[in-house]
Amino acid sequence: MTANPARTAPEPGDATSSTPPPEGRRTAIRLAGVVVGLTAAVTLMLCTFGLPSAAGGPHHAPLGVTGPASAVAAVQQQLPDDDWEVTVYDDPRALTHAVENRDAVGGLALVDDGVTVYTATAGGPQISAAISGLGTALAERRHVSATVHDLVPFPEDDPRGTGLASAALPMVLGGMLPVIVLLRLFPGRVGRRTRFVGVVAFALAAGAAVAAVLQFGIGTLDGNYGIASLGLALGMAALAIPLLGLDALFGNAGFGAGSLVMMFLGNPLSGLATGPYWLPDGWSALGQFLPPGASGSLLRANAFYDGTGAGGPAFVLTAWVLAGLTLVFVADRRHRRKAGTSPVA
Incomplete structure (x- = not known):
């Protein structure tokens, strides 16, 4: 008994069929691709715009400190290493020079009767505010006053940048x-x-x-x-x-x-x-x-x-x-x- 050489036409759902899927299926596949692509784009936008802001804060920010060795050592122990990279300077003049030359984002000068805080608002308002907060908290613990000097401010016409x-x-x-x-x-x-x-x-x-x-x-x-x-x-x-x-x-x-x-x-x-x-x-x-x-x-x-x-x-x-x-x-x-x-x- 010989086999019939003629092949029957493949069924529409046959995996070996080379004919394109019906128009309805192609439309559904295209629509699904568009929906998935747009969803991925919106999710990516949320991640890239939202996550860095949500995780915002000092990250290895260079901070200058000057003052008596014991006071400087105490400050270094209190500051998280992941937030601040502390550099010790010989005197307030060297510290202000470092801030003005972008070697430090700000600094703390520790003296017996107070704490002098040096900031550079134009270099980063949030970092400057964080440094001011550090200086104020430190002065409260030492029961002295804190004085803030903004070495690199924004212009008066736009003080917030x-x-x-x-x-x-x-x-x-x-x-x-x-x-x-x-x-x-x-x-x-x-x-x-x-x-x-x-x-x-x-x-x-x-x-x-x-x-x-x-x-x-x-x-x-x-x-x-x-x-x-x-x-x-x-x-x-x-x-x-x-x-x-x-x-x-x-x-x-x-x-x-x-x-x-x-x-x-x-x-x-x-x-x-x-x-x-x-x-x-x-x-x-x-x-x-x-x-x-x-x-x-x-x-x-x-x-x-x-x-x-x-x-x-x-x-x-x-x-x-x-x-x-x-x-x-x-x-x-x-x-x-x-x-x-x-x-x-």
């Missing part, structure tokens, strides 16, 4: 929005050079505008306007040029991934409102290596510390710019190899 805290999101959007607009107006490989010129021009113009609003409008900044505007321009370019490179190399997926990282990680971990020592150690380190955090640190250094500490964040931002240019170059080489043509002018 509201403008600095509100600048985080515009700085991130200032790197994303021009890329979105320029990609739509000048699409394709032909417009690549135009997009790059547009991003650089926008960064310079937006940096000048944001610095003008913060310094002359709100009164948050107190320093050299030109240097502050150039620092902001470098920060926006350090965000925008890598996004251009990711789009050139990987298309919409690359741009989307880069934007999500900058928005969901770079923005909440920038430490612009609090200073980096208020964030948990791992979050803080990551934030300072991303363009928003480095840009905020550069702005704080230029505006309130006469450029002290500006070298590190400027280097990070420059590295991001070079990384973006490298991505653009690699994408151009790949497209030329595929097309077998010379570069487009």
Whole structure:
């Protein structure tokens, strides 16, 4: 008895069927994917925006102390090592110099008739408030008075630094929005050079505008306007040029991934409102290596510390710019190899 060579058509639910699933199933699968993806995005947003704030507090913040050896030793024993890294200074002058040069976020000078507290509100309002609380509590235990000196305050027009805290999101959007607009107006490989010129021009113009609003409008900044505007321009370019490179190399997926990282990680971990020592150690380190955090640190250094500490964040931002240019170059080489043509002018 011979087998029938003819094969019957596979059933709709047969695993070996190569026919696409019915339209209803495809719609349900697509809808489920959208729901899961959006849920993951919202959860990620909550984690990145909420967890660092919930765990906010001093994290290995450098604190200076000066005074009699016995009093200093007692203070060191009382302070948690995970919160404060205590450095002993010879006298109050050395301590104030350390705070003004960003070697310490603040300090306590212990004398027989009181406690002198040195803070730098512009370096981080929350840290400064915590140091003031430490000094006040210590003075109460010693039954003496506490005197607070804010060595690096915000300007009188914005004593709480509201403008600095509100600048985080515009700085991130200032790197994303021009890329979105320029990609739509000048699409394709032909417009690549135009997009790059547009991003650089926008960064310079937006940096000048944001610095003008913060310094002359709100009164948050107190320093050299030109240097502050150039620092902001470098920060926006350090965000925008890598996004251009990711789009050139990987298309919409690359741009989307880069934007999500900058928005969901770079923005909440920038430490612009609090200073980096208020964030948990791992979050803080990551934030300072991303363009928003480095840009905020550069702005704080230029505006309130006469450029002290500006070298590190400027280097990070420059590295991001070079990384973006490298991505653009690699994408151009790949497209030329595929097309077998010379570069487009």
